Amino acid sequence: MTDKDRKYETLEPNQFPLSLKESPLAPPLLYYRGNLPASDCIGIAMVGTRRPTSSARELCRRLVKSLQGTQAVVVSGLAQGIDYYCHEAALDFGIPTIAVIAQGLGVPIPGDRATLARRIIEAGGCIMTEYEEDFPSFKGNFPARNRIISGLSRATILVQSKSKGGALITADYCLQENKLLIAVPGDFDSEAAAGPNKYLDQGKAKPVFVPESLRTVAGLPQIKTDSEAPAAASLSQIEAIGCNLSSEALTLFKQFNGFKKTFQELQNECNLKSTNILAILTELELSGLVETPDNFQFYFNGAT
CATH class of the missing domain: 3.40.50.450 (Rossmann fold)
Structure with missing residues (x-):
């Protein structure tokens, strides 16, 4: 051949x-x-x-x-x-x-x-x-x-x-x-x-x-252009997005908006089971309100 x-x-x-x-x-x-x-x-x-x-x-x-x-x-x-x-x-x-x-x-x-x-x-x-x-x-x-x-x-x-x-x-x-x-x-x-x-x-x-x-x-970061980098959400924006979120997700996001947290920190600061926290984080990620570019910290809408 x-x-x-x-x-x-x-x-x-x-x-x-x-x-x-x-x-x-x-x-x-x-x-x-x-x-x-x-x-x-x-x-x-x-x-x-x-x-x-x-x-x-x-x-x-x-x-x-x-x-x-x-x-x-x-x-x-x-x-x-x-x-x-x-x-x-x-x-x-x-x-x-x-x-x-x-x-x-x-x-x-x-x-x-x-x-x-x-x-x-x-x-x-x-x-x-x-x-x-x-x-x-x-x-x-x-x-x-x-x-x-x-x-x-x-x-x-x-x-x-x-x-x-x-x-x-x-x-x-x-x-x-x-x-x-x-x-x-x-x-x-x-x-x-x-x-x-x-x-x-x-x-x-x-x-x-x-x-x-x-x-x-x-540990896979989302591909994102500079123009897509998020900014911290205002209260009115949170309320607008919140209509599509569960009450638990909205509560967690309001609590940590503008901050970055490790999963361990979230466990320590939330009175929730690990499985519930994971489910909420997934919901927030799918809504574009949480990012995990380094796989160690959760960035709540533009926290730096």
Whole structure:
């Protein structure tokens, strides 16, 4: 095959994204089809079971949508279930996505995943692998593939998983590289929540209680131009916006308007549970009244 006939590109180690270049688990070479994300993009791995719950698609959509307006690129494995839902949501919300597969790029992808792969490429994303063009998919390929998913990413989100499964391998690689592991907690008797709950119980993962707060938990600043920088809201502006806020959110915002607070400070100064504070902060963020540019402090409408 000549270079002209080849339907993929190669990526040498010195061309890897920084997060993968610095990883001790990096492969010697990568093959890809499509377009690589911009160099300033931040990989966010989103993984989970192939047999998720009936509500998983909507959960994935809400998690992915929260990444809009950031430099995030969704990284996953193009498997059925959680992987599929996250890639699909990224496409629907205009977020770049990379699919890392456990076979060569010349090997057909079965079923509706082939359609999804085409959509990813057409939308400007890419399909990536460490395997040569005609290398088939074997069971043993998947754990190796998962280390690349982790390597490409700043953080890994474990959405749903049983107590054992491939997604947990990705989570373990994430921890091995001292990267941020985020888990979605679930009912203690839910089989699909056993994996995330295990890491949360062990203190190895950071929880995301409200899907819309994922951007904050992952430490992704909102992309903002200087002209969009907020100013402290006047009382009349607060009242006008407040008609669309819950009473709890309006009360909290009035209390801290013009200030910046850490989450610990909010816990100390508010007579509210942590989960309630997170829900209120998410509501205020979605209303444009709170920002978290550094992931450590919450800026209440222009506090500096």
